[in-house]
Amino acid sequence: MNSGGFWYMGGYARYVWPCIGFACLVLAWNLWSARRFLLAARLRALRALAMAKSEAR
Amino acid sequence: MWTWFYKLASPPYVYGVAAALMPWFLGLALLTIGYGLIAGLGFAPPDYQQGDAFRIIYVHVPSAWMSEFVYTTMAGAGAIALIWRIKMGHAVAAASAPIGASLTLLALVTGSMWGKPMWGTYWAWDPRLTSELILLFLYVGVMSLRSAFEDLSRGDRAAALLSVVGAVNVPIIHYSVVWWNSLHQAATVAKLGKPSIAGSMLWPLLSMFLGFMLFYGAVLCLRLQGEVLNRERQSAWVREAIKS
Numbered sequence A: 001m002n003s004g005g006f007w008y009m010g011g012y013a014r015y016v017w018p019c020i021g022f023a024c025l026v027l028a029w030n031l032w033s034a035r036r037f038l039l040a041a042r043l044r045a046l047r048a049l050a051m052a053k054s055e056a057r
Numbered sequence B: 001m002w003t004w005f006y007k008l009a010s011p012p013y014v015y016g017v018a019a020a021l022m023p024w025f026l027g028l029a030l031l032t033i034g035y036g037l038i039a040g041l042g043f044a045p046p047d048y049q050q051g052d053a054f055r056i057i058y059v060h061v062p063s064a065w066m067s068e069f070v071y072t073t074m075a076g077a078g079a080i081a082l083i084w085r086i087k088m089g090h091a092v093a094a095a096s097a098p099i100g101a102s103l104t105l106l107a108l109v110t111g112s113m114w115g116k117p118m119w120g121t122y123w124a125w126d127p128r129l130t131s132e133l134i135l136l137f138l139y140v141g142v143m144s145l146r147s148a149f150e151d152l153s154r155g156d157r158a159a160a161l162l163s164v165v166g167a168v169n170v171p172i173i174h175y176s177v178v179w180w181n182s183l184h185q186a187a188t189v190a191k192l193g194k195p196s197i198a199g200s201m202l203w204p205l206l207s208m209f210l211g212f213m214l215f216y217g218a219v220l221c222l223r224l225q226g227e228v229l230n231r232e233r234q235s236a237w238v239r240e241a242i243k244s
Helices: A003-011 A013-056 B003-007 B011-043 B052-084 B087-119 B127-148 B152-166 B169-179 B199-232 B236-243
Strands: none
Touching (some): A013 B199, A013 B236, B011 B052, B052 B087, B052 B152, B052 B169, B052 B199, B087 B127, B087 B152, B127 B169
C-alpha cells in the first residue's frame, strides 16, 4: 500500500482513522487516570502518616 | 500447592507483585499493539467484501473481547471476595471496573463506526449490540454502587453481588449471534476448528488481542497498587513502603 492509499483507506478513512484515534485516546486515558489514581492514593497515605506522627507527639 | 493462592490474599504481597509486573506488562503491551497496528493497517490486504473498512476490527475486536474478559475477571474476583472474604478480591474488582467500562465504550463506538459503512446505520437494536450496551450499564452500575456507600466494605459487597449477578450477560453477549438472528457477523476467529480469516489478517489481530490483554495487566497493576494503598493506609507496612 502506498502512502496516499494508506491514508485514504480505500475511501473509508473517515471511519477507520477516528476509530484508531479514539482507541489511542482510550488507552492513553486509562494509563493517565490509573497513574493519577495511584499518586492520589500515595498522597493520602502520606497524609495519614503525617497525621499519625503529629498525634503521637 | 495452594501457597501462591493464599499469598494473593496478602496486601503487601499483591502491592509488591503489581509494582514489579507493571513495567513489563506495559512494555510488552506497547510492542505488541505497535506491531498489530502497523501490520494490520499497513500490510494486511483489504477484505474482499468490506475493503479497508475491515481494518476497524484491529481495535474493535480486541476491545470487545476484553470487555467480556475484564467483566469475567471482575465478577470472579468479586465472587472470591464474597465467598472466602478475601479483601484483595474487592480491590481487583474495583481496579478492573473503570478499565472494563472504557474498553466496552471503545468496542461500542468502533462497532458503531464500522456499522455505518457496512450496515448503513450507526446503531441497530441488534442482540449483540444491545447486550454489549447492557454490559456498559453494568460496569457503570457496579462503579456507582461501590461509591454510593460511605462504608467501603458494604459498597464492596454490594458491587460484588451486582457484578456476579450481571455475569449472566457475558455468555448472552458471546452467543447472541448464535441464539438469535443478528446483523452482527458470527464468530470468525474463536470458531472451533479453522478460523475463517486469512493468516495475514489474523496475526496482527492476535497481536492486538495480546497487546490489549497486557495493557489491561499494566493498568490493573497501577490501579491495584492505588486500591491497596487506599484500603491499607493505616497499616504499618504501608507506612514503611511510603517512607522508602
